[in-house]
Every structure is written in structure tokens, then in C-alpha cells.
Amino acid sequence: MPENLLAPGAVLALWTLVMLSWAAVTRFQAFSKIGIDLKAAPPGGRGVDLEGVLPPLTNWKSHNYTHLCEQPTLFYAVIIFLHLSGGSTDLTRGLAWAYVVLRIVHSFWQSTVNRVPVRFVIFSVATLCLFALSLLAVIATLG
Numbered sequence: 257m258p259e260n261l262l263a264p265g266a267v268l269a270l271w272t273l274v275m276l277s278w279a280a281v282t283r284f285q286a287f288s289k290i291g292i293d294l295k296a297a298p299p300g301g302r303g304v305d306l307e308g309v310l311p312p313l314t315n316w317k318s319h320n321y322t323h324l325c326e327q328p329t330l331f332y333a334v335i336i337f338l339h340l341s342g343g344s345t346d347l348t349r350g351l352a353w354a355y356v357v358l359r360i361v362h363s364f365w366q367s368t369v370n371r372v373p374v375r376f377v378i379f380s381v382a383t384l385c386l387f388a389l390s391l392l393a394v395i396a397t398l399g
Contacts, residue, residue: 319366
């Protein structure tokens with residue numbers, strides 16, 4: 257495991273862009289299959305407008321990308337707090353890597369199978385890792 261606590265954040269940032277690419281590719285493929293011409297799209301269209309238009313399997317990738325732009329923003333802040341306050345330990349690095357691995361597993365699950373009970377468990381365990389990291393960040397920053 258790398259000694260740098262920021263490495264898991266960099267990996268998750270890159271993974272988020274991989275998910276954005278996967279979402280874009282599958283959407284453009286779906287557009288061509290159902291005859292959507294982006295040049296003819298009305299102004300102001302958003303991804304949410306495609307719910308019910310594109311197949312769920314296509315939209316799931318976009319849903320996951322959105323999720324990666326939500327809770328992980330806290331993760332980025334927490335690992336920076338830990339890094340700057342000297343809170344980089346084997347425990348915090350392990351929790352950070354566990355969070356990243358769980359979010360990547362969550363991405364694959366949500367983007368392909370998307371059964372909610374399993375997805376909820378993966379998300380919940382990742383959230384517990386983030387909660388623990390946040391608590392350790394408070395301890396590290398308060399001294």
C-alpha cells in the first residue's frame with residue numbers, strides 16, 4: 257500500500273472520469289440505436305431528461321457517475337484534512353483504500369447488475385469507512 261494518503265483520492269478521481277467516459281460512450285451508442293440526433297435536441301436538455309427514453313442499463317452508468325460526484329467529495333476533503341494534520345497512518349490509509357475499492361465495486365455493480373440490496377450493502381460499508389475517516393480527521397485536526 258502506498259504511504260501517501262492522497263493516492264486513494266487520486267485513484268478515485270481518475271475512476272470518476274472513467275465512469276464519465278463509460279456513461280458517455282454508452283449514451284452515444286444508445287442515441288444512435290434509437291435515432292436521437294443531438295443537433296436537433298432542444299436547448300437546455302439534461303441527462304435526467306433521458307430517463308424513460310434510454311434503456312435503464314444505459315442510464316445506470318450516468319447515475320453512478322452522479323453518485324461519484326456526491327459523497328466522494330467529502331472523502332476528498334477528509335483525506336486532505338488527514339494529510340495536512342499528520343493523520344496519515346496505516347489505519348487511515350487502509351480505510352481510504354477500502355473506501356476507494358468499495359466505490360469502484362459499487363460502480364461496477366450499479367452499472368451492470370444494479371440489484372439494490374447488494375448495492376446498499378456496498379454503499380453502507382463504504383460509508384462506514386468514510387465515517388471512520390471523518391472521525392479520525394476530527395481527532396487529528398483537534399490534536
